Amino acid sequence: MTVVNTLPRRTGFVGISAALVAFFIAAGAVTPLLPLYEKSWGFPHSTLTLAFGVYAIALLAALLVAGSLSDHVGRRPVLVGALALELAAMLVFVTAPSIGWIIAGRVLQGIATGAASSAFGAAVVELAPERHKKLGALMTSLASTAGLGIGALLSGLVAQSVPAEAAFTVWLVLVIVMAAGTVFAVFTPxxxxxxxGALASLTPRISVPARVRRQFAATAPGVASVFMTTALFLGLVPIVFAAVFAAGGPVVGGLAAFVLFGAGAVVSAATSGVRPRDLEVAGDLGLTAGSILFVGGIALGAFPLVWIAAILSGAGMGATFSGTIRGLVPQVEAHERAGLFTAVFVVAYLALGVSAIVAGPIATAVGVADMAIGFGVVLALVSALALVLSLRGRAFQQRGDRSWTGVAAGR
Structure with a gap:
């Protein structure tokens, strides 16, 4: 039976945009709740970071397999399916009796988000009013940073207010939101x-066109540092705050994530006129400075330094990732972009998931403070490497060396 489209495109644009943000709100909401689960169920730090990290690995796997499926079967079936799977994940969370169920829910959540990411991004742009296509593109670029920050903050506020019922309250609200989103998507144009070619599209394709391979390799450390920073503030900072500063209130960890992603979102939105190379250099500098300040804050027990680190790192994240995408994408043909984006996200989500998962056993073995300092040092080194490569790339471009980018200077 054919479903009759009853919603105008403008309404569809608003609703699907809201659903996209809701996906990332749900992803960020878990951050303040994990320490509460740890306290209630008594599992080690390694299990906590596993619960965080498996989301990124599952997301990456789904993105590799189903990233282009909506180009063949349509946007709506993929959106409805992904929202239904996200709803199932929320139901697992709201009824979870143990951390094993939380981990299973995070896997479902990662698969849903990975399967939906490209379909949501495309649908938002395509449903946007003709006069406001840039708004659709801006929404897709800001949804993840804004959603993750808002989700962490709101969940932290709930956890601070009603700690005994925080998890149930947060996930119940998101069950309702995802159920409404699923129904809405059914009637979206x-x-x-x-x-x-739907079946063939499920074969993972990672390709970096020859003309940008050198530049891609040079920007990979910057992408890795962006997502390692995400892992640090979303997955590790709540337990670091509790162990090092005795600032264990859930709202504190949520607020740190909100500051980080808020700074990133502001910088991404405000720097559209800055040249990509300059943006990469500034972003990598911010990430390097932020990670050094983070290490200093933990080593010296100076809480204010960690908050300054969150602002600098967030701004660096927004600038680096925006500059990287804007620098690479215009140089490849339309049919090459999906493979390029896939390559970028392979670097991104491997850095996020693996760094979070590895940090847990290290925290159990040597202590949270030493783990945090070690993580920050590694992050500083990766960010510094990204900065050196960005400066070198900008120097090549300023000299008009086409061999670096494969295109004329002055992009």
Whole structure:
């Protein structure tokens, strides 16, 4: 039976944009709740960081397999399926009796987000009013940073207010939100025509066109540092605050994530006129400075330094990732972009998931403070490498050396 489209495209744009943000709100909401689960169920730090890290690995796997599926079967079926799977994850969370269930829910959540990411991004742009296509592109770029920050902050406020019922309250609200989003997506207008090749599209494709391979390799450390910073503030900072500063209130960890992603979102939105190379250099500098300040704050027990680190690191994240994407994408053909984006996200989510998972056993073995200092040192080294490569790339471009970027200078 064919479903009749009853929603105008403008309404579809607003609703699907809200659903996209809700996906990342749900991803960020877990940050203040994990320490509460740890306290209630008594599992080690390694299990806590595993619960965080498996989300990124599952997301990456789904993105590799289903990232282009909506180009063949349509946006709406993929959106409805992903929202239904996200709803299932929320139901697992709201009824979870142990950390094993939380880990299972995080895997479901990662698969849902990975399967939906490209379909949501495309649908938002395609449903945007013709006069406001840039708004659709801006929404897709800011949804993750804004959603993660808002989710962490709101969840932290709930956890601070009603700690005994925080998890149930947060996940119940998100069950309702995802259920409403699923129903809404059923009546959202389809924006593409179905075409053959759906099964073939499930074969993972990672490709970096030859003309940008050198530049891609040079920007990879910057992408890695952005997502390692995400792992640090979303997955590790709440337990670091509790162990090092005795600032264990859930709202504190949520607020740190909100500051980080808020700074990133502001910088991303405010620097559209800055040249990509300059943006990469500034971003890598911010990430390097932020990670050094983080290490200093932990080593000296100076809480204010950690908050300054969150602001600098967040601004660096927004600048580096925006500059990287804006620098790479215009140089490749339209049919090459999906493979390029996949390559970028392989670097990104491997850095996020692996760094978080590895940090847990280290924290158990040597202590949270030493783990945090070690993580910060590694992050500083990766960010510093990214900065050196960015400066070198900008110097090549300023001399008009086409061999670096494969295109004329002055991009």
């Amino acid at each position: 389809e924006t593409v025509t179905r075409r053959s």
